[in-house]
Amino acid sequence: AQSVAQPEDQVNVAEGNPLTVKCTYSVSGNPYLFWYVQYPNRGLQFLLKYITGDNLVKGSYGFEAEFNKSQTSFHLKKPSALVSDSALYFCAVQHGSSNTGKLIFGQGTTLQVKP
Amino acid sequence: GAVVSQHPSWVICKSGTSVKIECRSLDFQATTMFWYRQFPKQSLMLMATSNEGSKATYEQGVEKDKFLINHASLTLSTLTVTSAHPEDSSFYICSARMGFWTDTQYFGPGTRLTVL
Numbered sequence: 005a006q007s008v009a010q011p012e013d014q015v016n017v018a019e020g021n022p023l024t025v026k027c028t029y030s031v032s033g034n035p036y037l038f039w040y041v042q043y044p045n046r047g048l049q050f051l052l053k054y055i056t057g058d059n060l061v062k063g064s065y066g067f068e069a070e071f072n073k074s075q076t077s078f079h080l081k082k083p084s085a086l087v088s089d090s091a092l093y094f095c096a097v098q099h100g101s102s103n104t105g106k107l108i109f110g111q112g113t114t115l116q117v118k119p
Numbered sequence: 120g121a122v123v124s125q126h127p128s129w130v131i132c133k134s135g136t137s138v139k140i141e142c143r144s145l146d147f148q149a150t151t152m153f154w155y156r157q158f159p160k161q162s163l164m165l166m167a168t169s170n171e172g173s174k175a176t177y178e179q180g181v182e183k184d185k186f187l188i189n190h191a192s193l194t195l196s197t198l199t200v201t202s203a204h205p206e207d208s209s210f211y212i213c214s215a216r217m218g219f220w221t222d223t224q225y226f227g228p229g230t231r232l233t234v235l
Contacts, residue, residue: 038223047123047212047226048163094162105151105216107224109162 006031008097010110017085017117025080025113027095036098037078038107039069041091048094054078065089085117122146123215125227132203133235140198140230142213148193149215153224154186157210169196203234 007030017023029035036055040048052063059071069080078095092114096107122145132138142152151170155163167188169175175188185207187199196215200207210231214224 040226045210045229045231047125047228048214050121050223050225053223104168105153105222105224106165106168107153111162112160 008110014114023085038096121225123227129231144215152196
């Protein structure tokens, strides 16, 4: 069965410091991996995705993620956090050989950036 | 680009009534739309997949007669919660994608439903 795990319910970081939000996945075949961010009472905003190619993917708002096949991970990173980055972050996986487009979401990680 | 809207953004209704939520792709044609439900501080749960011109595919455990989905055009899908009850109160979010395979899903802002 496909699954996504975000092991941390909350990540706290000081403004200006680097941040990492962790994600591991389990899927047969090639995974398509996504990161989304959700602000309170809002829908999800797309940040970035990995389909194929370079393991380091750059996305919106200075975020990037590194695909690590051996560790089945797709951690979200940013070199210098902003207070405005504080939000709920979701990692999601889609089965690579499926055209249904179904996404399996992780449970979400709340990022708190303190001034 | 790739903007998805939902209407209404919030709705309060009485138990036993029906509520319709609209999901529109504003600047692209969506071959597929998805409907999710999200409980407070929880992840998104996929309810159904909707392809234009065909019947929706519901996830296991989702009552298709209670959550009616219509995908009438390439830019509009509707979710109707029939005979709503307080336990149907939730945040409903739709998403849309342009094509198949690797296309990204773009999400609407969500609709907060409260059933009294």
